Amino acid sequence: MHVNAQEPPWRVIRAFPLDNGGVLVHLHNVSGGVLAGDDLVLDIQVGPRAQVQVTSTGATRLYRHRPGAPDSEQRILFSVSSGGVLEYLPDALIPFAGSRHRQRTEIRLEHAATLFGWEIVAPGRQAMGERFLFDSLRLATKVESPLRPLLLEDFLLQPAANPLVSAARLGDYTHTATFYAVQPGSVVDWRELERQLDEIAIRESRPGCTIWGTSTLAYDGVIVKGLGTSARQMPAALAGFWAMAKRFLTGEEAVPPRKLK
Numbered sequence: 001m002h003v004n005a006q007e008p009p010w011r012v013i014r015a016f017p018l019d020n021g022g023v024l025v026h027l028h029n030v031s032g033g034v035l036a037g038d039d040l041v042l043d044i045q046v047g048p049r050a051q052v053q054v055t056s057t058g059a060t061r062l063y064r065h066r067p068g069a070p071d072s073e074q075r076i077l078f079s080v081s082s083g084g085v086l087e088y089l090p091d092a093l094i095p096f097a098g099s100r101h102r103q104r105t106e107i108r109l110e111h112a113a114t115l116f117g118w119e120i121v122a123p124g125r126q127a128m129g130e131r132f133l134f135d136s137l138r139l140a141t142k143v144e145s146p147l148r149p150l151l152l153e154d155f156l157l158q159p160a161a162n163p164l165v166s167a168a169r170l171g172d173y174t175h176t177a178t179f180y181a182v183q184p185g186s187v188v189d190w191r192e193l194e195r196q197l198d199e200i201a202i203r204e205s206r207p208g209c210t211i212w213g214t215s216t217l218a219y220d221g222v223i224v225k226g227l228g229t230s231a232r233q234m235p236a237a238l239a240g241f242w243a244m245a246k247r248f249l250t251g252e253e254a255v256p257p258r259k260l261k
Contacts, residue, residue: 018255022051022085033061034101036069042076046113049083055257059091059122064098065135071100078106080113085250087242089257092120092175092231097133105141109150111185114249115143115221118238120231123164123174131174132159143221145184150220172208173227177234181245182221190216193248197224197241204237212237 016024027042034040046052062072080086086107095101109115121139124130136158143151157164164170181193194216201212201224210228217223224241228234243254 018051018053020051020252020255022053024053024055024255024257027054027056027090033063034072034074035063036066036072036100038072038074039070040072040074042074044078044086046078046080046084046086048081050081051085053087053089053255053257056090060093062093062095062099062101062134062137064096065100071102071136073102074104076103076105078115079108080110080115082110082112084110085114086116087246087254088115088117089238089242090119092122094122095124095134095137097124097128097130099134100136101134102138103140105139107141107143109143109145109182109184111146113184115180115182116242116246118177118179118242120234120238121176122231126174126230132164134159143180143182145220147184148219150182150184150217151180151223170227173211173229175228175231175234177226177228177238179224179226179238179241179245180217180221181242181249182217183249184220186220186249188249190220190222193245194222196244196248197222200237200240200244201226204233204240210234210237 018024044052044054065071078086078088107115123132124134138156140154141151142149194214197214201214205211210226210233212224212226214222214224222245226234226237239254239256246252246254
């Protein structure tokens with residue numbers, strides 16, 4: 001692994017070797033969170049046949065916006081070469097009351113590259129009584145191959161203007177989670193992988209507490225979506241989806257980050 005450049009607040013703690021020859025990389029924000037006016041860029045390139053697991057040392061905290069300051073922004077740019085494997089497994093995103101943030105994730109996969117990723121979004125600092133008290137949160141994700149876009153999502157959440165507690169949005173649920181597995185050019189039976197992931201989704205769903213659903217993408221991947229009343233059960237369920245998908249697509253077992261063991 002080579003770190004070409006790193007500037008505060010980002011810091012690569014270290015790269016732990018994995019049994020399969022890959023590395024586990026911990027990313028740390030030394031400022032403790034994302035401040036108003038921050039413009040952060042994370043750019044990771046995975047070479048041919050390289051295997052990288054990227055995680056964070058804790059939740060991403062989005063601090064209250066300061067009057068006169070620009071909205072905070074974070075851009076996450078990944079590219080994975082042919083035969084490479086990227087596992088992006090960050091902790092939850094927690095938007096504090098009054099925060100205003102934009103996050104844009106762009107992932108480019110070459111033919112036969114593999115991506116496993118997840119995301120958890122909390123409603124705020126629940127211990128402080130916060131529930132959808134942030135001003136604005138925009139989350140845009142694009143995953144593409146050389147031939148076409150594979151996954152496009154763009155959400156703008158503004159609770160004051162469009163209450164998230166509406167039955168048409170989240171209802172009684174407070175947390176959202178997403179898992180995706182993508183492998184451009186693969187000849188695997190994606191419907192079969194969806195079926196196996198759906199078995200986990202059914203087993204892990206408890207209406208009124210946590211619900212999960214799965215779907216095959218139009219091309220080269222599957223996606224799992226979840227809603228929960230807390231984040232307590234979500235990491236374990238996401239790890240189950242990831243383990244199943246990795247075994248199906250690569251024939252290898254998932255190696256959880258040490259904090260999940």
